Structure formats: structure tokens, C-alpha cells
């Protein structure tokens with residue numbers, strides 16, 4: 001499919017893009033596949049979903065199997081292998097599932113799985129066991145999720161995810177957001193979506209007018225490579241930000257796709273020019289069939305060493321391992337703090353200089369006014385007996 005053959009009003013219709021999703025069956029007719037790609041597609045049925053929008057596919061470099069967009073769409077044969085330690089549920093989410101559409105792992109926030117459909121099925125997806133199946137989230141499951149959140153007063157923050165919630169109709173999203181907003185203890189609502197990357201025409205005036213009714217509302221999107229920062233993606237992010245919706249980015253470190261300092265700097269700098277704040281850089285999750293896409297942790301740390309100090313701090317994401325088994329996100333990175341002594345902390349600068357930071361004489365950091373300001377409030381988390 002050549003975008004030049006499609007009338008612009010059709011190409012820019014997000015429903016048309018979803019209806020004309022490019023599937024595993026289409027790829028051999030559209031690309032001169034390598035043997036490895038052919039093996040990946042042959043293994044796909046029954047194991048993992050393959051599919052993307054015509055828009056995202058139009059970014060593929062047909063001449064190179066190493067194109068970062070192509071690598072995220074087309075499986076390689078290695079995806080059919082399960083490496084030691086790989087899991088279908090690498091983040092242990094299924095053990096924190098009080099009701100089918102809720103994952104509650106952290107003290108004050110929950111994940112609401114609003115839909116199981118995505119606009120793309122990413123080669124590195126950590127929720128591949130759930131997405132693209134035949135069992136979309138039902139109305140009853142959504143109602144049970146609202147009920148759980150309403151009776152769980154410590155939930156201050158709801159992250160709507162899936163699947164990709166922006167593949168839902170605007171009216172249905174409005175209903176979900178409205179139900180959440182009606183719960184007094186829900187302070188903020190966030191949405192995780194790859195739509196600005198793979199279906200940017202979905203971010204239209206009607207959608208942003210609806211979303212802005214539900215502030216404070218945040219979007220976390222998922223650009224992995226500077227090649228994805230197209231004029232269309234820029235327009236989509238600008239619409240969200242202009243509607244007062246802060247947009248963050250959660251990238252995944254993918255071996256041979258974005259695993260170089262140069263490629264990561266270009267992505268992070270480019271995101272800032274779109275007013276998208278880099279938030280997380282994930283070390284690849286240990287999900288089945290992705291060993292070939294993961295970097296070593298040492299490589300991830302070397303890449304971070306090539307970022308901090310070399311580009312603006314606003315562009316620096318938190319590098320995290322989302323710990324296998326559900327222990328949560330663990331920040332990792334270069335060791336800047338060498339030693340803490342009573343008199344000094346010894347630190348290393350980004351250029352490798354060793355510097356001593358003098359410690360203050362008094363060390364008691366109690367805030368006396370806390371007792372006044374938070375009088376009568378319960379403890380903040382379970383470390384304090386809450």
C-alpha cells in the first residue's frame with residue numbers, strides 16, 4: 001500500500017487506518033523479507049500477534065531489515081524461542097489482579113485495562129499474553145473495576161492502559177474518564193498509549209476537547225526511535241500539550257534498534273522539541289521471545305553514561321528494570337556517588353572528575369511543621385504503619 005495512492009482524507013481517518021491494519025499475511029506482499037523475518041512470520045500463528053497501521057508501516061525502510069520501525073513490526077525467527085528466565089507475565093501482574101480489569105501492585109495507584117486491542121502489536125510487548133486476544137474488556141469488568149477503585153480509598157492515581165485505550169471510541173473513553181473522575185479520592189488519571197506514534201491522526205480536535213474535561217489528566221506515550229518523530233506525530237503531541245495535557249515518553253531499550261548513545265540522544269532531544277518529556281527508559285522486560293531484543297544491563301548503563309551531563313537534564317529518562325515477578329520498577333544507572341562519609345560525599349562528574357561534597361554539620365532532617373500541616377491525616381504509606 002502506497003500512501004500516495006490513498007486520498008488524504010481517507011489516509012487521515014483513524015478508523016480507516018485501524019480497519020486497514022497490515023497483518024502478518026500482508027507483509028510478504030509488501031516487503032522483500034529476509035530468511036529470519038520469514039521464519040518469524042511462519043512462527044507467529046498461535047504464538048504472538050503481528051499487525052500495524054498503514055501509517056506506521058509507511059515509515060518502514062524497505063531496503064533495510066535493520067530499520068527501527070521494521071524491527072518493531074516484523075518478527076524475527078528468534079521470537080519463537082523461549083530463553084531461560086523468560087516469562088509470559090514478566091511483571092507478575094496476574095498475581096495483583098483483584099478484579100479482571102485492574103492490576104494493583106503499588107500502594108497508591110492502579111492500572112485499568114480498558115481494552116485489549118492495539119494499533120500495533122510490538123515485538124517487545126510485555127503484555128503480549130493479553131493484547132489482541134478474543135476477549136475484550138467487557139462492560140461488567142469495567143463496572144467491577146470502577147467499583148474496586150471507589151472502595152479502595154488509597155488509590156489516588158489511575159493509569160488507563162490495555163491494549164491501547166485510544167483505539168476506543170471517544171464516547172466510550174469519555175464514559176470511562178467520567179466514571180473515574182466521579183470518585184473523590186482519584187486525584188490524577190493517566191493514559192498509556194502508543195497512538196501518537198503509530199496512529200497520530202487519532203489525536204483530533206474532538207478527542208482533545210473531551211480529554212481536557214478530565215484534568216488533571218496525563219498521557220504517557222512510547223516513542224523508541226527518532227525515526228518515529230514525524231510531522232504527523234509532532235502535530236498529535238502538540239494537540240495534546242496545547243490542551244494542557246502533559247505528555248511523557250516511556251521508551252524501551254531494544255538491542256540493535258535504539259541501543260546506541262547516538263540513537264538515544266537523537267530520540268530524547270527530538271522528544272523535547274515536541275514538548276514530550278522523557279520519563280522512563282526500560283531495560284527490556286523478560287517476556288517470552290524477546291531475548292534477541294534485550295541489551296545487557298551493562299550496555300544500558302553505558303548508554304546512560306553517554307546521556308547524563310552530555311545533553312540537558314530535562315531529556316534524561318529514569319533507566320529502570322521492571323523487576324521480574326512483580327517487585328516493581330527499580331532505578332539503575334551509572335555510579336555517580338562513590339562514597340558517603342561523615343564529613344564528605346565523594347561523587348564522580350559526568351566527565352569522570354572525582355569531587356568531594358562537604359556534608360553539613362547538623363544532620364537531623366525532621367520537618368517540624370509536618371505535624372501541623374498533616375495533622376489528622378493517616379500515614380502516607382505502609383512503611384509508616386498505614
Ligand code: SF4
Nearest residue numbers: 118121122125163194
Ligand atoms: S502498543 Fe503497548 S500494549 Fe500494545 S503491543 Fe505495543 S507495547 Fe504492547
